[in-house]
Amino acid sequence: MFRFFCLLLLFTWPDNHTVRNVTAQDKLKRLIIIAHRGDHTEAPENTLKAFSDAITTGVDYVEVDVRSTRDGELVVMHDATVDRMTSGHGKVSELTWDELQQLTVVNKDHPEYGQYKIPSFTEVLKLCKGKIGIYLDFKDGNVAKAWQLIREYGMSRTIVVYLNAEQHLGEWKAHAPEVPLIASLPDSVKDAGAYIKFHRVAGVQIVDGRYADYTSTFVHDINKNGQSVWLDVQEPGENEASWSKVLALGVQGMQTDHPREMVRWRDRVK
Secondary structure, three states, rough: OOOOHHHHHHHHOOOOHHHOOHHHHHHHHHEEEEEEEEOOOOOOOOHHHHHHHHHOOHHHHHEEEEEEEEOOOEEOOOEEEEEEEEOOOOHHHEEEEEHOOOEOOOOOOOHOOOOOOOHHHHHHHHHHHHOOOOEEEEOOHHHHHHHHHHHOOOOOOOEEEEOHHHHHHHHHHHHOOOOOOEOOOOOOOHHHHHHHHHHHHHHOEEEEEEEHHOOOHHHHHHHHHHEEEEEEOOOOOOOHHHHHHHOOOOOEEEOOHHHHHHHHHHHHHO
């Protein structure tokens, strides 16, 4: 079941005392787990089946990649083109919703996972409402329309938005100032001083990125400033050893390609 306290952690975690005294077990209990493109261990990524499996698995968020079609429909597809994941070819932005619905989504390395339709953002909101949070990786599209749909399906309190473009920062803050925003740190931001300057401009609530770019001291400094750190751990061979290494940095969340195993790992200490 979706743990509704996890968004609260964005604003209550951490103070200096908590950072110094929280145990490794406490960190693991509180860890927010994000299923990268859904649980695609037995289904093609970014399909309703992958998101449904993630709900069953018990993660806190599904990462959902949203793009706009030529006729303005918000659809779920990671790549700018449909070539890798479907039976068709071309850019999502140059195809209509009706044209996309003629295609089938498959994992070409695992055809046994089955064939599915490209879901609309609306369908994903319907599926996730009241069950799981959405980590919205907003690739492109109309921010006002996306926010209207989010509110319509009652997901405004259980969604976070990852920013892919600088202009999206102002748009999301204008349309949905209450929604937590996520951004990757520029390569030049490696210490507390540089981070403070970045945060004054961006003003996001969560930062993410590759765990190799972070140290425990850097994570601590970000937390002291009032922001959370959710890192990407999805990589070939990711396992409990790599997760434990990232957890030791003091992070609040991890995005994984192996959500079932990570949930079992986290839940052992409950």
